[in-house]
Amino acid sequence: MSLIEDLAERYRRHIGIPWQRTVAGAQRVLMLVYDKELERPLRAQKGVFRIKTTEAGYEWREVDLTNAFAEFMAADEYSDAYFEEPETLSLKMSSGEFRDFLAERVRGALLAEGVTDRTVVAVFGVGSIFGLCRLSEVLPLVERDIRGRLAVLFPGQLDQNSYRLLDARDGWNYLAVPLTIRGEDR
Template structure:
């Protein structure tokens, strides 16, 4: 399982460089891109990323989006009707769910313990596939990023395009990519 350890090492080199404080919110996002088959392995070894962050002198907080859809739907008054007719959910899903995910991230980013020296790590982005576009959610919360937002991204990165779970058309984003082949960079 050296691939996750390699990613953690590349991330550690990147996060250990001095942070530029005047960069835009989109440039404060770090995307750790890994093969979708490694999701469970990554979760089992996430301490390597936290350790690298703390060794670089930064604080660590995390949020897991894996249950976001279930929690969002469970809170809806019409959830039982949506189970009876799931096609009726599509419009509400497109109109409201990305904003709900953004609000979850915003709460984590604006937590009183989060400072401009904190890395907020986001797990469970693969669970958003088919429900919300990560690119859309990130645009909604860019202004709330104080330190760095670390997004664990099961998919691919090539030619400046990210593709979640290797399946959807990618999008170009200003985030710093950390891949198995990257060497890290200035944050």
Template sequence: MARIEDLAETYGRHVGLPWQRTVAGAQRAIMLVYDKELERTLRARIDVFEVATRRGGHGWRLVDITDSFARWIADDEYREPYFESPEDLQLKLEAEFASDVASRIREALTADGVDENTVVAVLGAGSLFGFTRVSQVLTLVEAEIRGRLLIFFPGDFENNTYRLLDAKDGWNYLATPITLHADGAAR
């Protein structure tokens, strides 16, 4: 079985368990951690996660944030000067970008048909690298998680710390990790 299918099988076992309804938003997050080299394969096989979710008796809503930076900068009336002087963009990124990404996820979390029995899956977390932190975005949306929030996370999880795209620094988050061991076995 391929690694993505191994992850989907492990995820399916996890999502099929009864859900505690009284946990905090941060504990309703699931981080599906995979090697960054598997990004294209995961995108091509995203349907196996939907099938596993539905087999577990839950609804599914997918939100792809891959184009978040492009949308955000395209909507900015001062985008042209930022292209001429990109270093000026840093303050604006720190002040606004995470909130913009969070609003896209929040829109999916609060959409019609999304309830306490729905998994909202976020694809494209790797596209945030260098612009904002996944942890910052998660903190902004955790109060809106009614069911479960599944983050497809290209990176590492080791010693209870998540690292996006092999970044040197990481963060500790209360989400449930689903990973592949170094030998390729899912856990």
């Protein structure tokens, strides 16, 4: 069994357990943690997670953040100026606008028509926000909008309760349910 199949099997076992409806938003988040080197193979096989979800009797939706920064910049009327003077981009990024843009993207998927308390919304492409925004700042903004479950496919590491995106940054603690390919799930 490949590492991705192993993660998908762990996900299936967890998602198949009846969902508690009274848990806090952060506890409705599943962090599917895998080695950063597996990002492309996982994307190629992401359909297996949809299949595992529907086999368990739940619905599946996706939101992809891969192109979010490009779309964010394309929508800015001053984007050309930022590219002419890239050092000014740090001011824009520190304003929280991109964080809010990401939160709205995820929130849009969470609140879309047809999404219910039996829907898993899967977030792909979080590695593409590395260096631009911290996922730890985005997730708390959408927790109250999670009806079913939010599955974040996370290329990085879990060290005890600390998540490290792309293995490169200081970790952050989060109350989500971790599912990993190495059996460190709690």
